[in-house]
Amino acid sequence: MLNVHQVSKNFGSFQALRSIDLEFANGVYGLLAPNGAGKTTLIKMLATLLFPSEGEITYNGENITAMDARYRNLLGYLPQQFGYYKNDSPQKYLTYIAALKGMSQAEASPRIAELLKLVALEDVAGKKMKKFSGGMIQRVGIAQAMLNDPKILILDEPTAGLDPKERVRFRNLLTSLARDRIVILSTHIVSDVEPIAGEVIMIKDQRILYKDTVDHLCRRIEGRVFETYVEHDEAETFRSRYLSLSEKQESSRLKIRFLHEGEAMPGWTPVMPNLEDLFIYTYRDGQEQEDKEPAK
Amino acid sequence: MNKNHFPIDPPEEDVIAAQIRQIVDTALAPNESFPVFLWRMYKQLGFRHLFRDWTEILFTLLLFISLGILTALAAADQPSFAAERAYAFIFMLSPLVYLALSLLFFVRRMQDPIHEVEMSCTYSGQQIASLRMLVFGAAALLINSGVLIFLRLRLDTGTFNLPLALTLSAASLLLFASLFLYVLLRVRSNMMRIVLGSSYAALCILLLGPNESGSFFSPDSIPFYLYLPLGALFAFFFLKNLRRLADLQRQGGHFSC
Ligand SMILES: Nc1ncnc2c1ncn2[C@@H]1O[C@H](COP(=O)(O)OP(=O)(O)OP(=O)(O)O)[C@@H](O)[C@H]1O
């Protein structure tokens, strides 16, 4: 069990996170928030790369900083900016990281072969990484994080640069991994977490706004999301009156999915809200947040 | 007796394991000594992971060859110069190999793209850095001794005292290496570091540099066996500072250079 107790993080006079309380058991947690919300800051504290300005983080009741190497032994971490040596091959790079993770050569070799296969890089295992595409590099990063079969897997925007096929593979992989470990991934792409996250954590105004299942989160705006068709020349006025969530061209008209707080009008179809709707509603520009109750 | 008749659920396996470790760790304090830790880490990592690639080793070799050539040229030019000034040169130049190696390493460290992943591994970046500094120290010691033995064989100066040269070289290297680490770990401002570095260089030149009435301090005025305890003392400080470097993460700090 990984616990965050009243953690704040300041960078000089700027406060990036304020009084964060979180609890992680086995399962997938999606950290969902827009750019600059503090996802990376929280993740780096969980990976012991940054230290909380206030509060503490514990694993099974022990402070993770005090646990030191014993904690890092349990950790797999993929940074948002995954750095690598251009002239290394995935094989060489993974061998190096395995050594740093304290794995013996005998343990590391079969594990590396297995992981290279898992991320579909076995054919290029000996090629220099400078010739790789962004998605291939990202997959090396994912393999690196899983080398030591970590009990705590922390991934900062792991799907950045992956093509749709790899995204699906990766999601399935995480679901199977999460049965007996904590998986925390940050993203601002809703579809990366919606199908797999046991719980979604949303950060706003330096605080945890929600930590809940996708179903519960969507229910917060139930009954307020509709779809309707509008003519192109009416679209501008419509958008100024209602919060447009998504739009789709259908024959000559526009199908708009939108949020409205009051009575439904004829011609509107009520629809089930999804996580994306909540995301756009929560982080809509300039407007104040009415729903300010903190997470449980 | 039925084993399943516990009134409360047994704790999770994770929790049990963590508690056992905590108890064992507490009972076994003090932890393994630092040299033992370094040795274990060295055995685990092996030599090939200490250097990222061969350019670092190549760089050292080039440095060593050019130093050798320079010294040989200077000695050939002035036959009388070699014997009298050799010790002063040894004192000044011995740390240079170490300095060059360490600076190269720290410059690379700053541009190191892998830093975050390394930091999140079981052996932190600092622990490996401290092991590397130790290996650099040992490498510099060996290189210096090699140069000195080479000089002794090449120069037919009967006055050239090899034991003195070797102990002096080791002592000056260890003195410099511990000062270098101390400044790196304890002095935060870059300006201050530069000032201290230049002061050390200036002091060396002032103490040993040629002037009309000879130098202020001549290393061969001290018998060589006195350099042994001095060297041991500096080696102790060097290890102490290495340990501080390795422990940085545990204290919640990051070193910056
Ligand atoms: N080292 C730092 N010094 C000062 N401010 C920082 C530092 N790191 C982050 N910040 C600030 O903290 C805030 C949160 O940054 P963070 O990188 O955690 O956001 P994020 O949610 O990961 O964003 P993104 O989706 O773009 O990755 C930002 O306003 C950022 O400018």
Ligand SMILES: [Mg+2]
């Ligand atoms: Mg980020």
